[in-house]
Amino acid sequence: MKKxxxxxxxxILPQYTIEKSIEGIKEFAGTGLSxxxxxxxxxxxxxxxxxxIALFKELLDIxxxxxxxxxxxxxxxxxxxxxxxxxxxxxxxxNTGEWAGKALKEAKxxxxxxxxxxxxxxxxxxxxKNYTIPDDADYFHITTNNTIYGxxxxxxxxxxxxxxxxxxxxxxxxxxDISKYALIYGGAQKNLAPAxxxxxxxxxxxxxxxxxxxxxxxxxxxxxKGESMFNTPPVFAIFAAQxxxxxxxxxGGVGAIQKKNIEKAAILYNEIDRxxxxxxxxxxxxxxxxxxxxxxxxxxxxxxxxxxSDFAKSNGMLGIEGHRSVGGxxxxxxxxxxxxxxEALVGVMKEFESKN
Amino acid sequence: MKKxxxxxxxxILPQYTIEKSIEGIKEFAGTGLSxxxxxxxxxxxxxxxxxxIALFKELLDIxxxxxxxxxxxxxxxxxxxxxxxxxxxxxxxxNTGEWAGKALKEAKxxxxxxxxxxxxxxxxxxxxKNYTIPDDADYFHITTNNTIYGxxxxxxxxxxxxxxxxxxxxxxxxxxDISKYALIYGGAQKNLAPAxxxxxxxxxxxxxxxxxxxxxxxxxxxxxKGESMFNTPPVFAIFAAQxxxxxxxxxGGVGAIQKKNIEKAAILYNEIDRxxxxxxxxxxxxxxxxxxxxxxxxxxxxxxxxxxSDFAKSNGMLGIEGHRSVGGxxxxxxxxxxxxxxEALVGVMKEFESKN
Numbered sequence: 147m148k149k150x151x152x153x154x155x156x157x158i159l160p161q162y163t164i165e166k167s168i169e170g171i172k173e174f175a176g177t178g179l180s181x182x183x184x185x186x187x188x189x190x191x192x193x194x195x196x197x198x199i200a201l202f203k204e205l206l207d208i209x210x211x212x213x214x215x216x217x218x219x220x221x222x223x224x225x226x227x228x229x230x231x232x233x234x235x236x237x238x239x240x241n242t243g244e245w246a247g248k249a250l251k252e253a254k255x256x257x258x259x260x261x262x263x264x265x266x267x268x269x270x271x272x273x274x275k276n277y278t279i280p281d282d283a284d285y286f287h288i289t290t291n292n293t294i295y296g297x298x299x300x301x302x303x304x305x306x307x308x309x310x311x312x313x314x315x316x317x318x319x320x321x322x323d324i325s326k327y328a329l330i331y332g333g334a335q336k337n338l339a340p341a342x343x344x345x346x347x348x349x350x351x352x353x354x355x356x357x358x359x360x361x362x363x364x365x366x367x368x369x370x371k372g373e374s375m376f377n378t379p380p381v382f383a384i385f386a387a388q389x390x391x392x393x394x395x396x397x398g399g400v401g402a403i404q405k406k407n408i409e410k411a412a413i414l415y416n417e418i419d420r421x422x423x424x425x426x427x428x429x430x431x432x433x434x435x436x437x438x439x440x441x442x443x444x445x446x447x448x449x450x451x452x453x454x455s456d457f458a459k460s461n462g463m464l465g466i467e468g469h470r471s472v473g474g475x476x477x478x479x480x481x482x483x484x485x486x487x488x489e490a491l492v493g494v495m496k497e498f499e500s501k502n
Numbered sequence: 503m504k505k506x507x508x509x510x511x512x513x514i515l516p517q518y519t520i521e522k523s524i525e526g527i528k529e530f531a532g533t534g535l536s537x538x539x540x541x542x543x544x545x546x547x548x549x550x551x552x553x554x555i556a557l558f559k560e561l562l563d564i565x566x567x568x569x570x571x572x573x574x575x576x577x578x579x580x581x582x583x584x585x586x587x588x589x590x591x592x593x594x595x596x597n598t599g600e601w602a603g604k605a606l607k608e609a610k611x612x613x614x615x616x617x618x619x620x621x622x623x624x625x626x627x628x629x630x631k632n633y634t635i636p637d638d639a640d641y642f643h644i645t646t647n648n649t650i651y652g653x654x655x656x657x658x659x660x661x662x663x664x665x666x667x668x669x670x671x672x673x674x675x676x677x678x679d680i681s682k683y684a685l686i687y688g689g690a691q692k693n694l695a696p697a698x699x700x701x702x703x704x705x706x707x708x709x710x711x712x713x714x715x716x717x718x719x720x721x722x723x724x725x726x727k728g729e730s731m732f733n734t735p736p737v738f739a740i741f742a743a744q745x746x747x748x749x750x751x752x753x754g755g756v757g758a759i760q761k762k763n764i765e766k767a768a769i770l771y772n773e774i775d776r777x778x779x780x781x782x783x784x785x786x787x788x789x790x791x792x793x794x795x796x797x798x799x800x801x802x803x804x805x806x807x808x809x810x811s812d813f814a815k816s817n818g819m820l821g822i823e824g825h826r827s828v829g830g831x832x833x834x835x836x837x838x839x840x841x842x843x844x845e846a847l848v849g850v851m852k853e854f855e856s857k858n
Contacts, residue, residue: 149534153541156737164536168524178505178820180520182696182742185509185821218698219575219719222733226717248718255715335734340538342574342698342736359611361582362604363575377578378691380698380736381512386538464534465541 150487152477153465154293154438155315156335159390160482163339166389167382174385181385186378191385195374198384201391205399206317208324208347215346215366216374216384221245221314221333224344225252228287228310228329229259231366234356238262238283238307242299243270243292244471249312253287262286269472270295273433283307284355285328291316293336294469296440296476297433302326308352316437317345318394319481320404328352334383336437337481338390343383394481403481410479410488411436417492421499423447423454427472442474447502454498461494506843508833509821510649510794511671512691515746516838519695522745523738530741537741542734547741551730554740557747561755562673564680564703571702571722572730572740577601577670577689580700581608584643584666584685585615587722590712594618594639594663598655599626599648600827605668609643618642625828626651629789639663640711641684647672649692650825652796652832653789658682664708672793673701674750675837676760684708690739692793693837694746699739750837759837766835766844767792773848779803779810779855783828798830803858810854817850 151158170181175190184191199214208214217223225248229237236257239250241264253259260283263274270292279286285308291298293315300320303309308328315336324330329348335341346366353367362368368376394403415434418426418441427440443451451474458466468474477491507514526537531546540547555570564570573579581604585593592613595606597620609615619633626648635642641664647654649671656676659665664684673686674693680686685704691697702722709723718724724732750759771790774782774797783796799807807830814822824830835844 147534151535151539153539153544156539156541156734159536159539164527164538167538168527171520171524171527178503178818179507180515182520182523183507183509183512183515185512186697188509188821217575218700218736219573219579220733223575223719226719252717252719255717333734335737340738341542341734342739344574361608361611363579363582363608377576378512378689378697380574380739381691382696382738383698383736462534465544 147462149462149464150490151464152479152483152487152491154469154476154478155333156341157478157480158482159340159386160393162393163386163389167386170385181382184381186375186381191381194385194388195379198388198391199374201388201395202345205391205394206322206324206347211351212324212347212349213370215348215369216379216387217344217346217369218342218380219344221312221331221344222248224312224331224346225249226256227364227366228285228331229253229256230358230360230364231356232308232310232329232352233257233259233284236260236280236283237285237287238279239287240274240277240289241266242273242289242297243295245292245294245312245314246289249287249289270297271428272430273297273299279305279307281306285310288312291435291437293438293478294472296428296435296438298435298437300432300436315480318400318403319407319437321400334387339383339387341383343380343387406485407436407479407481410483410485411439413485413488413492414439414477414479417495421495423450423499423502424495427474437480438476438478440468440472440474440476442468450502457498458491458494463491463494466491503818505818505820506846507820508835508839508843508847510825510832510834511689512697513834513836514838515696515742516749518749519742519745523742526741537738540737542731542737547737550741550744551735554744554747555730557744557751558701561747561750562678562680562703567707568680568703568705569726571704571725572735572743573700573702573725574698574736575700577668577687577700578604580668580687580702581605582612583720583722584641584687585609585612586714586716586720587712588664588666588685588708589613589615589640592616592636592639594635594642596630596633596642596644597622598629598645598653599651601648601650601668601670602645605643605645626653627784628786629653629655635661635663637662641666644668647791647793649794649834650828652784652791652794654791654793656788656792671836672791674756674759675763675793677756690743695739695743697739699736699743762841763792763835763837766839766841767795769841769844769848770795770833770835773851777851777855779806779858780851783830793836794832794834796824796828796830796832798824806858813854814847814850819847819850822847
């Protein structure tokens with residue numbers, strides 16, 4: 147039976163990326179060696195790194211003055227690197243979920259980081275609006291997509307101070323006006339590559355303004371100077387990212403994938419809204435994530451949660467359990483998720499409804 | 503023509519690891535999904551992580567009281583994490599090469615790190631002896647194998663203060679008396695896995711003694727508590743490490759591989775010592791690395807450096823150029839390097855000698 151991979155991350159990758167990864171492991175770029183055992187200083191891998199960065203910049207239409215870095219350590223490492231590199235006196239955070247809260251916690255360890263607004267009191271089921279960002283903060287930090295709670299900031303904000311965004315789970319899902327951001331970062335393991343590499347898009351002129359001494363590995367300027375090879379980069383994960391970016395370009399880029407993502411999400415949200423057994427956790431369509439779609443059982447059908455979970459699993463739907471802090475269900479519909487899988491899940495939801 | 507992979511790192515992996523990596527990418531543990539797109543919280547990957555740690559502990563005979571962590575970021579990140587977590591007042595470093603020097607530099611940024619001895623004045627061509635380690639240092643840091651210069655500390659030291667070792671390029675090449683160390687770390691990309699994961703072996707009772715606040719991702723205790731899953735770990739690289747450890751166990755473990763490593767190194771050092779065209783850069787056999795074997799042209803044959811390099815390459819010998827700071831040649835003979843490749847290189851050296 148076909149398995150449908152709805153995991154929130156690490157998550158589904160394009161079949162193209164998987165096939166090219168196997169080819170690269172068998173032999174990389176005519177070298178006679180596997181991508182798993184090639185020197186990062188070999189001319190073939192340097193070419194791969196350069197092409198990956200070029201594709202990354204092309205697909206996101208990144209303007210001059212920005213650098214793209216590939217680092218190890220995960221987006222969680224960025225939670226401390228961002229304030230280390232950018233916060234001299236004060237920073238401001240929008241608290242829209244668990245990851246946003248973790249980012250804020252790390253910044254507080256390093257200085258005066260303030261929470262400008264939070265939706266915590268309603269289990270993060272909306273994106274706060276109408277808050278005031280302090281003018282004297284060194285930057286304002288947002289998490290554009292909240293993987294656990296299923297909300298998303300889908301429009302680029304206009305902010306007077308440098309804007310920093312964790313885009314771990316929605317990068318490359320839509321066009322982004324990069325010029326509105328000072329720094330964007332994210333783990334690769336949703337829309338880009340297997341876990342093990344983190345991307346950073348950083349505007350050069352926001353760096354070098356803090357007085358604290360920075361360890362080399364935690365200093366963006368060191369990685370810019372080293373062209374992401376200050377130390378050995380995660381070679382294979384970068385190679386895999388290159389394949390995903392090639393696939394995305396061939397498919398028409400971020401504009402084309404956004405259209406598909408909107409369609410896929412509509413199919414599933416429509417069913418959640420329609421099906422008597424279920425109800426969405428996020429009601430405002432503006433705040434609904436196109437990447438992580440969350441729902442729970444309707445009040446009259448709570449006892450069917452476990453039976454539906456089992457029924458879905460027995461029909462090949464993997465990873466649809468909601469995060470333990472929310473319960474219910476979550477289907478992640480990242481770029482690589484085919485429409486057919488979303489339709490198959492909707493079919494399972496309808497079938498289960500007809501039986502109950 | 504067969505290629506022989508003598509790169510210093512990322513470097514040759516066992517064929518077993520490469521084949522099992524391809525299998526795991528096709529389908530991981532009967533899940534119907536690729537190892538590249540499986541959740542790190544899936545029971546199948548949690549089992550893989552646990553088995554990898556168990557094999558790691560078994561093969562190195564790690565005593566109770568020590569934890570094994572798999573982190574992202576590379577060994578270079580450990581250059582700052584070690585002093586952050588262990589240095590309250592003072593630390594001591596043995597400077598045996600470029601990486602040892604980089605580790606010392608990062609520690610100096612954080613406090614009073616002293617160099618107890620250095621072989622820099624002789625281009626690091628020996629391991630300093632007869633130095634005094636200050637009793638009041640919080641730890642003493644060594645780099646057991648110096649990839650660039652080809653020296654190695656092959657015996658476990660007896661030191662009165664906590665001993666910390668970077669074993670990036672010789673871990674698993676020989677039995678180690680772990681009980682003599684407080685902390686051992688290293689990048690995986692020599693004897694363990696593709697680049698992208700870093701191992702840390704840490705004795706629990708050396709932690710928690712510093713007063714500085716530690717960002718979560720830089721705090722070993724956070725990763726111990728999270729069982730290397732505080733954040734998303736580099737899933738695929740850990741899976742690959744599991745395969746290498748299985749291969750090593752099947753082969754007889756670190757004692758058996760040490761015997762092979764000694765034999766391989768002897769074959770190559772004997773040829774370097776014998777061949778009139780070449781001379782070793784490290785003269786004392788006690789200091790000669792079994793992992794990275796360095797040599798230069800003899801004084802009378804300096805003009806043959808480029809011709810030998812071309813001749814070797816045309817015979818399938820890859821990655822034997824010496825590091826730019828040393829020149830000459832370097833053949834890395836890690837665990838996965840078959841004796842046949844070393845013999846093939848020696849054959850090429852003899853053939854080139856007979857022609858010149």
